[in-house]
Structures are given as structure tokens and as C-alpha cells.
Amino acid sequence: MPTYSSYSGTDIISVFRFPVIDEPLVFGELNTISYSIYRNKFPVRALGHINPKGHTKGPRTIAGTLIFTMFNKAIINRIIKKIYHSKNFNLLPDELPPFSITMTMCNESGEYTVKSLYGVELVEENQIISAEDLQVNEQFSFVAQDIDLTD
Secondary structure (H helix, E strand, C coil): CCCCCCCHHHHEEEEECCCCCCCCEEEEEEEEEEEEEEEEECCCCCCCCCCCCCCEEEEEEEEEEEEEHHHHHHHHHHHHHHHHHCCCCCCHHHCCCCCCEEEECCCCCCCEEEEEEEEEEEEEEEEEEECCCCCCCCCCCCEEEEEEECC
């Protein structure tokens, strides 16, 4: 008989692994991680037929978003300090080396699963600072080379 389990946001811990740092980094400020997988598919048409005979399979893109709560410093500063042991660099997020993200999900029933993104590179940073918001969020868009889906 199958067991059914689900995970809430508080059941998930995301670990970032940079190849130049020995220990993994856990960011408690990470609020949201989302991803999507997209692959171009084009119809193959034959003369005299209305419907396609099949579809070609184009390149695949894995991309997503990371949203962090900014408490007192930008998250990028912590990463730069860990990688380069200095705060004197003026690096932007798109200049970071590729890294991996491992999401471990474990609920109160003891069920767990793991999902990983590999070759993650940041491509865009967004931040909105408003008097109407209760907190400031840093949002990063990323592309990834590969993904291990949940079992």
C-alpha cells in the first residue's frame, strides 16, 4: 500500500555548494526556490497532411528563481566573504562561479526526499524596496545545467 506524504516550506532545507568552498552553505534567509524545465518542440509536417507526423525535440532549459529575505546585508556579501575571504571585492551575482543546490525535505512522519540542481549560475538580480512592504527581498534568476527530480 503506498504511503502519501507532503512537505511544507518549513520542512525544506536548501544547501548551496560552491566548488571553491569545502563546506556547504545553508541560508536561513532563503524564502522561495522555484524552477521550470522548458524544451522546444516543433511539429514535423508532411506535404498533403493536415496533422503533424511527429515533433522534433529541441534544446532543454532549466531556469528558476531564488528569493531571499534581506535582514541587514545583501546575501551576495556572505558568499563573497566565504569564497574570497574578503569584503573588498565588488562582485555582482552574475560573476559568481557555478554552484549546486540540494534541497532536503523531511516531514514530521519521517518521510524524506532530496532534489538537486547542478551548474547553477545567477543571471539576474531584482530587489524592491518599498515603504509598503514589511521586509526587503532579494530575488535572483538562475539557469542550471541539470536537475535530479524527486523520487
